[in-house]
Amino acid sequence: SVRKLVSSAPLTVNVLPLPDHSKPANFSGLVGNFDISSFIDKTSVKTNEAIALKIEISGSGNIKMIPTPQVDLPVDFEQYPPKISQKINRNESGVSGSKFFEYVLVPRHAGVHTIKPVEFSYFDIQSQQYRTVRTGEIQVAVEKSDDDLVSYVGGRGKEDIKYFGEDIRFIRQGAVQFYKINSNFYQSFIFIVLMIAPILALGAAAGYRRHQDKMSGNIAYARSRKANQLAMKKLARAKKLMAEQSQKEFYAEISHSLMGFLADKLNISAAGIITDEVEELMKKNSVAPDVVTQYLACLKMCDYQRFAPSTAKLADMKSFFNEAKQAIISLEKVI
Template sequence: MAAGAYAQNLELNAYVDRTTIGVNQQFELNVELSGTDANRVPQPDLPDLTAFATFIGSSSSQNIQIVNGRMTVSKTYTHHFIATKVGKFRIPAIVLRYKGRTISSDPIEIEIVKTSGGGPPQAGQNRGRREASNDLSELLFLKATVSKRRVYQNEPVVVSYKIYTAVNVTNYGISQLPNMVGFWSEEFELPQRPRLYTEVVNGRQYRVAEIKKLALFPQGPGEKTVEPLVIECEVQLPRRRRRDLFDSFFDDPFFGRSERRVIRANPVQIEVVAVPLKERPADLSGAVGSFSLRAAVDKSRVKTNEAVTLRVDISGSGNIKILPQPKVNFPADFEVYDPKINESITRKGAAITGNKTFEYVMIPRFAGEQIIKPIRFSYFDLASKSYRTLTTDPIRVSVEKGAQQFSNVGMAASKEDVKFIGKDIRFIQIRMPEFKRVGRVFYKSAIFYALLVLPLFALAGAVGYRRHVERVQADVAYARSRKANQMALKRLKKAQKKLGEGESKAFYAEVSSALMGYIGDKFNVAAAGLITDQVETMLRERGIQAETVSNYIDCLQTCDYKRFAPTEADRDEMKAFFDKARKAIIALEREI
């Protein structure tokens, strides 16, 4: 049976130090027992390898760890062989019988090749030959794994990037992030210092660390490719020396040399299928996952002209950021303000979870029993592979007459402004005519003296303008900051053109470019690398008023949502948002 039968108490693994071996060269076969019962079992018997190798000796090592009062033992038996025959061979599974059960390792494939030297190896010869090689592809690589290869549109795909190493990696850094075109991505929180563990791949033992983990939400159907992640590593190798009696001493990493290596992960293909058209709800927003819906008011009994808050909360697992604003049918007698939207996202474990809250402030104007009709939210449920529609209960609000009550006549009256249609009485001119003082001359007037000093002011202005031009040419940051508002308005003109053409996605993309471009120009940073959270932090650190920051961030978040939303926005909605974005830029310009 499989080794997992006693996975908690005893595990058995077998691996070799390398899978390609030169004939007459030495190699190691390691048998590792781990678990609380590792010290209680005898040494496993080795399979017969005489067809291609000669046994020359064994050694053993033991490691004991006590964590939270629980002892774990790891015992390794190292068997040394010399390869004697060229060809491809299989080391059979190592079998151990324990407590009436059979535990076995996986078989290992090896290849024995010809070498230039035919004599038996001397001490340290094999290691020196391997380390002299510049090819570390079998000793160091980056692997991308995905949770699923076939998903629905907007269904999360968890991509994990792990580094596998059989050499000493002293440092690493990400040099190129994968291109996420066609995906909405959320990055999981990982420990600052990656957790190391061991894994056997193709008969070789590696140290493994997960360095990046993403949840990708595909935005459209079709074949999608997750591009490779590229990292640079500092690899420590033993110093190359002539073979002598001190090889084992100088093989210590302290005397090693460092090399920089660039490794890239494998690209991954993902098939994305569209959600079914059959039985698709009319109010489907494109949400995919598992969600719940709640709605409540902060008080059910109020007086007229007294504010009451409706809180609508959508929570669950999926792409929380693209959840749309629910459609709420408010009573006609309620004055309702735009909602305050809050998001809380948890990026831990193997799923993206969280909630999105919409808070509406309502002011009832008339007394009576008012009812907020049930709120609906539809999504595609991944567990049942079907559509689900969530509905809240009707919400009743009892409104009593307050101290100030609008009259029905006043509300029924026309709101049209009174127009000025003319005058039927013309008044007689009653002002005194203008008189000029006798003997008054121009060269003694204030205007004359003002004209005398005007050239001086003009000269000072020219000097100041010249200095401004020189600074613009020499100081890139100053130039970008001065032209930030002008460049943002130019970008908004492109968005206005897309508005006229009715292209919703392109419109929101241009507005987003104007908003991010303004921040990039104003603070002399690359707009392409900015994210919404970073922009908010930069503005708050510079003492910008909270309301101005909130309006600006709200515009950026609206652009992100509308660009990837499955539905198109209407022209009136885009026009109102265009005015809001322009005012947000102007307000920020006044405060910086």
């Protein structure tokens, strides 16, 4: 056998620059043919209730390089980082597909809010021109929730507060304080505390910043941390319904609290959980058998009292309220 070195003919690729004329300010840098669409799962919600906004950019071109679109939200909306996914097809005609951006939005104030159109600019090869495609305008009607106790508006400035001092500063009255001779301040306990305090404050600020970064960047972590607070609010509403004439609503609110707490801890949708699946979900997360039994007993009691003829007395409702609260506390300790 004889070893030979063979080579193909050279190929020349002529890369043309993009024209500067009429280039949009929000040009994405992509070349091809694209379209954009948006979808929102709910247009009528209550305050502090999460909604999902999904934006799809599809077409032919470098799908992987599609940047995250800038969504202009109302100031009363809290936004979590989007979940990004893509679908790419490669064939003889080129690369095509779609890229999806799913945002979780939480409205904080009631009213009719408008999500402005989202724009995407690219260079169209066929027409040799820059093109801008945009989604439609979306309106969301937000009603005030029953547990909307905190008033918060993000992104709004506060008016500066001006202080006008007195024209005349009076001589301070009172006993004169004397200090010991040869007593150095740097040797005092107060000086040591003042030296240590900034270090402790810096450590606390760094820890708080890490916590805030994790809360904003990790939806599962944020839901888990807020799960107990939301569950206690629902239990508080259930306590107000603790009466024989409203026992159906009482047990329904308890059930929502139990299911919502478990869903937040496991970062799943509460709407998709049924009582029969709770045991399997808790066992997968290594929950102790006695906690599983306690939690299931509370859920089954809620289902029974909601759909069976009314038989519960006020004393029974008070006892069950404490059992449900203890079940949530027990699950909080192990998840």
